[in-house]
Amino acid sequence: MLDHYQIQLTRMLESEQYGEAKNLLRFLLQCRGEDERHYEEWGSLLTWLEMAFPGSEDAGSPTGADEEEGESEESFREQLLNPPEQDEAYIKQVLYIMEHHPMIDQQILALERAAYIHSPEVDQVMLDWLSSDKTIHPVVQFKALQCLKKREISGIVMLDRMGEKVELDIDATPLALDDFPQPVIRILERVEAVTEADDPTLPHFARELWKESLQFLYGTSAYQWMQREDDETVDSYAAALHLTLLLTVYGSANDDDIREAYGITEPLRFRYEQACRTLRQVAAMQQSTEDDHQP
Numbered sequence: 001m002l003d004h005y006q007i008q009l010t011r012m013l014e015s016e017q018y019g020e021a022k023n024l025l026r027f028l029l030q031c032r033g034e035d036e037r038h039y040e041e042w043g044s045l046l047t048w049l050e051m052a053f054p055g056s057e058d059a060g061s062p063t064g065a066d067e068e069e070g071e072s073e074e075s076f077r078e079q080l081l082n083p084p085e086q087d088e089a090y091i092k093q094v095l096y097i098m099e100h101h102p103m104i105d106q107q108i109l110a111l112e113r114a115a116y117i118h119s120p121e122v123d124q125v126m127l128d129w130l131s132s133d134k135t136i137h138p139v140v141q142f143k144a145l146q147c148l149k150k151r152e153i154s155g156i157v158m159l160d161r162m163g164e165k166v167e168l169d170i171d172a173t174p175l176a177l178d179d180f181p182q183p184v185i186r187i188l189e190r191v192e193a194v195t196e197a198d199d200p201t202l203p204h205f206a207r208e209l210w211k212e213s214l215q216f217l218y219g220t221s222a223y224q225w226m227q228r229e230d231d232e233t234v235d236s237y238a239a240a241l242h243l244t245l246l247l248t249v250y251g252s253a254n255d256d257d258i259r260e261a262y263g264i265t266e267p268l269r270f271r272y273e274q275a276c277r278t279l280r281q282v283a284a285m286q287q288s289t290e291d292d293h294q295p
Contacts, residue, residue, distance in 0.1 A: 008208060014105055018053040020204075022046060027201060082116035091119055098144075099129050104137045111143045115150040123153050130157055138162055138285070142215040145173040159219070162281070166219040174218075177211055181227050183234060184214065190238035191245070194261055206245050213241075213282045222278045232271065235262045240275035244283055 005028060012021040025046040029039060083090070094117065098110040114122055130136070130144055138161050145157070145168065154171050174180045177188075188210045195202035217223045226237050239262035246253035258264075264272045 008205065011208075018049055022049050022053075024204075025049070081113050086117060086119070091117055091122065095122065095125055098126075099134075104140050107137070107140045108143050111140070111147045115147045123148070123151060127153075127155075127157065130159060139212075139215045142173075142218050145170060145218075146175055149173045149175065161218075162216060162220050162222075164220050168219045174214075177207070177214075180214060183227050183229055184223075186234050187226060187237045187241060190234060190262070191241050194238075194242060195245070202245065202249070205249055206241065209245055209248060210241060212286065213244075213279060216282045216285060217278065222275075226275075232268055235264065236268055236271040237275045238262055239264050239272055240279050243276060244279040248283065 005024065009021060009024055009028075012018075012024065025042050028042050029046070094110050094113045097106055098114060101107050101110065114126065126144060126148060130141065136144075141159055141161060148170050155169075157168055157170060159166055159168060178185070188207060191206045191210075192203040195206060214223075217226075226233060239258050242262070243253050243255065243258050246258075259269075259272065
């Protein structure tokens with residue numbers, strides 16, 4: 001479980017989710033039984049985050065001073081991603097990293113920078129790159145679609161995602177979790193409601209796991225399937241997400257208990273197993289990506 005928390009913490013810091021990182025560090029500091037050096041590292045990191053990014057906790061809708069602090073953090077982030085000098089060399093560097101860097105984290109950072117580049121040539125370069133025969137990680141594809149939407153580019157793109165040829169409308173790309181269709185959100189809410197009583201940290205990890213999974217699955221046939229409005233589809237995917245969550249966090253799960261909790265009767269068994277297979281595929285790709293990044 002410690003390895004999973006460390007991976008989640010790294011991802012939060014890489015994506016500048018400083019409020020969530022601080023909350024996770026406080027939780028880790030309350031846990032007992034780990035090596036003392038871990039507590040020292042977590043404590044030092046928490047102290048630095050509180051000094052560098054005060055008031056960045058995500059606790060409901062910000063008002064007053066909290067809203068100003070949130071705006072300040074967003075302003076700081078934009079300053080990092082949007083330097084005042086954007087000469088030709090800078091633009092070429094960003095686009096080269098976007099297209100050729102072997103680490104997806106760096107490609108994603110380049111895409112975040114590309115969203116602020118003023119040159120119109122970026123749009124066509126990105127569209128040509130996405131539409132090419134090059135193998136592009138599905139999460140990088142999704143981030144590229146978000147970048148194009150932020151740049152107010154519209155139109156249809158054809159992509160190879162998770163082994164499928166899909167046609168996607170750039171304008172329809174979700175920029176945040178709440179932008180996804182309601183049935184997709186209901187799947188997460190179902191898991192959060194079931195897991196909260198067992199472990200108060202699980203809803204947080206369910207949300208992170210679901211966000212990551214959606215970046216892989218967006219636009220695929222599985223994604224289209226999970227948008228069905230019926231409760232049976234929501235329950236099947238929620239149970240599959242719960243199973244994947246427990247396997248990720250704890251390394252084991254009781255399939256019978258999960259099916260009982262979500263009402264997965266025998267007629268729903270095939271649908272549930274299809275959902276499990278889809279999320280296992282995503283988990284395997286995530287693990288492969290993490291292994292590639294190990295020193």
